[in-house]
Amino acid sequence: MLKHEVYAAGDLGSSVQKAFLRMDEMMCGQRGWRELARLGDKMDKFSGMIEGLIWSPKGGEVNDHIDDWPSEEGPHSDFHGPNSGCTACVAIIRNNQLLVANAGDSRCVISKKGQAYNLSTDHKPNLEIEKERILKAGGFIQYGRVNGSLNLARAIGDVEFKQNKVLPAEKQIITAHPDITTVELCDDDEFFVLACDGIWDCMSSQQLVDFVREELKTESRLSVICERVFDKCLAPSAGGEGCDNMTMILVQFKKPVDLDASPGEQPLSPDQPSESRSTGKSSVET
Secondary structure, eight states: OSSSSHTTTTTHHHHHHHHHHHHHHHHHHHHHHHHHHHTTTOOOHHHHHIIIISSSSSSTTSSSSSGSSSSSSSOTTTTTSSOOOEEEEEEEEETTEEEEEESSSOOOEEEEEEEEEEOOOOOOOTTHHHHHHHHTTTTOOOEEEEEETSSSSHHHHHGGGGGOTTTTTGGSSSBOOEEEEEEOOOOTTEEEEOOOOOTTTTHHHHHHHHHHHHTTTOOOOHHHHHHHHHHHHHHHHSSEEEEOOOOOEEEOSOOOOTTTTTTOOOOTTTOOOOOOOOOOOEEEEO
């Protein structure tokens, strides 16, 4: 992203969008896989799997120069990329602005004096704009799922839904093209949360903000608060809500917060995007 010309020109939103789409491109070719492995500092862990399962020559041939292939496709030209996929919700703070890029049904929520505001839209197949794209690209929606399979309408990967050669990436059945939301940060901002649908299937945006604010009264370790959110969402048995994987990032702004203050009048509608148009946990203070 940082190397792209639109970023150098100051267009952060466009550079993030191009980075999302570039991820798909990199998954579909030998050089891209190796670049992704290097970016993740996991070359030793994944390169053997990638080369052995995808790029190794057929019929017992030996090739010690896999980087010599002239195109991104590698020797197995029938490989289109991974059929698995993932959502991506990214938050970038630059100067006094918070930019959120989202593709999928993960969500970013900010707390302003205790009021929850969604900074992203859950890309579900039943949304009219998503449904229109899916149908125009030749897909269908069955039981609330894309082609009867995926319960989300945007993702990185899932390339089996991105094989229409006459359509650009942002118009495929499933697209990695993210929505961009930008907000100006102010003193009312307390913290924001990035979390996957394993959290949002169990708690609303406001419920999560209320829970985190209550925990912050007695707990300063953000990682512990994340763990308590997981415990609250976790199903007591293998059934119903709370059985999905859960990933959450909690970012708290470093300034005094009056946690006893009641939510006041806000210029935005609660739980709606403010527009300028794994199992795991993470915590960050800024």
